[in-house]
Amino acid sequence: MARITLSNLAHSYMKNPTSDKDYALRKLNHEWEDGAAYALLGPSGCGKSTLLNIISGIITPSEGRILFNDDDVTFKDTGDRNIAQVFQFPVVYDTMTVKQNLEFPLKNRGADAKYIAQRVASIARSIQVEDIMHKKAQGLSADEKQKISLGRGMVREDVNAILLDEPLTVIDPHMKWELRTQLKALHKELKHTMIFVTHDQTEALTFADKVVLMKDGEVIQIGTPEELFEKPAHTFVGYFIGSPGMNVLDVQIQGNIARLKNDTIKLNHIYQDTNKKLELGIRPEFIELCEDGEGIKIDIQRIEDLAHHKIVRAMYDGKKINIIVEEDTKITSTMSSMKFNMDKVNIYADSWIYEGEVIL
Numbered sequence: 001m002a003r004i005t006l007s008n009l010a011h012s013y014m015k016n017p018t019s020d021k022d023y024a025l026r027k028l029n030h031e032w033e034d035g036a037a038y039a040l041l042g043p044s045g046c047g048k049s050t051l052l053n054i055i056s057g058i059i060t061p062s063e064g065r066i067l068f069n070d071d072d073v074t075f076k077d078t079g080d081r082n083i084a085q086v087f088q089f090p091v092v093y094d095t096m097t098v099k100q101n102l103e104f105p106l107k108n109r110g111a112d113a114k115y116i117a118q119r120v121a122s123i124a125r126s127i128q129v130e131d132i133m134h135k136k137a138q139g140l141s142a143d144e145k146q147k148i149s150l151g152r153g154m155v156r157e158d159v160n161a162i163l164l165d166e167p168l169t170v171i172d173p174h175m176k177w178e179l180r181t182q183l184k185a186l187h188k189e190l191k192h193t194m195i196f197v198t199h200d201q202t203e204a205l206t207f208a209d210k211v212v213l214m215k216d217g218e219v220i221q222i223g224t225p226e227e228l229f230e231k232p233a234h235t236f237v238g239y240f241i242g243s244p245g246m247n248v249l250d251v252q253i254q255g256n257i258a259r260l261k262n263d264t265i266k267l268n269h270i271y272q273d274t275n276k277k278l279e280l281g282i283r284p285e286f287i288e289l290c291e292d293g294e295g296i297k298i299d300i301q302r303i304e305d306l307a308h309h310k311i312v313r314a315m316y317d318g319k320k321i322n323i324i325v326e327e328d329t330k331i332t333s334t335m336s337s338m339k340f341n342m343d344k345v346n347i348y349a350d351s352w353i354y355e356g357e358v359i360l
């Protein structure tokens, strides 16, 4: 197992990159702690696979260094990095049985037969393939094959890291949850450094100790699921995490007084004047619907009833506002105003979080 250090790492698929736009991965310094479970999250095309493939050695970065503990592996082949990698689509040996496929990485390393039998049985249990152990991989469904790929990725206990690139894409929806749970259990038991790439926030937030959120080749925020939810470092994180995402409103601020269209509210902090564009971010969970006269008047458009809560869709200052209310809340015709939980308000300057000073 290893701590993985990325030092001034960047990658462009072009020969002569000139601007930031030419980089699939913009300059990045980061240390992946030994034994932590990370999710690498972001929309399609943001550079997740590029970063993962640099860590695994499939791609040599155009700039910077990668260290596994103190060992510089930047120019080492994948085979010399002692990692396991699971891809989006199954990689199995069709002519081998399921059991032989699972045994392969251990046999290849010369493990003893008794250990192999034990370890393979335990992995087969966690990925639920015990009843097909003697079938040839050839005849299996894509879903079953991918479970075998996952099993092969997890079977060795002595790897530096396990890297998974959207491994649940072809898995049946009801099995996804189960496999994610198994992956998490396996991580708890073996404490491998794990990096799990996904574009699905639920997958990321339920799997990871820490989430690395990317956009346009850039790492925007690294934090626990709670940190990304409570204090998005960028309005993009606010939109991307949460369902619906964070509400963002134009605001003007003087000291601790925030002016929204025609309404004025008192913030918990004092903000320095700035020429940057200021915005106020508040999650739908932290807005309360209230009686007119008690808050900021909004124009409610519709109310959606979901299983455990309702979403109020409204407009304010020409912008959409979403509010989450508990399912048993009665919404009357005089309740078309909103109140913010002021502890949960974040301010943004040119889209990046803008910290205020505590009011003494």
Ligand code: ADP
Binding pocket: 013, 024, 042, 043, 044, 045, 046, 047, 048, 049, 050, 051
């Ligand atoms: P993600 O995994 O987040 O979907 P990728 O790392 O695959 O993103 O891609 C990041 C960017 O790099 C995209 O703009 C993609 O088109 C580009 N890209 C990926 N692979 C190659 C390649 N082999 N050659 C040129 N451009 C590539």
Ligand code: MG
Binding pocket: 048, 049, 050, 165
């Ligand atoms: Mg990808």
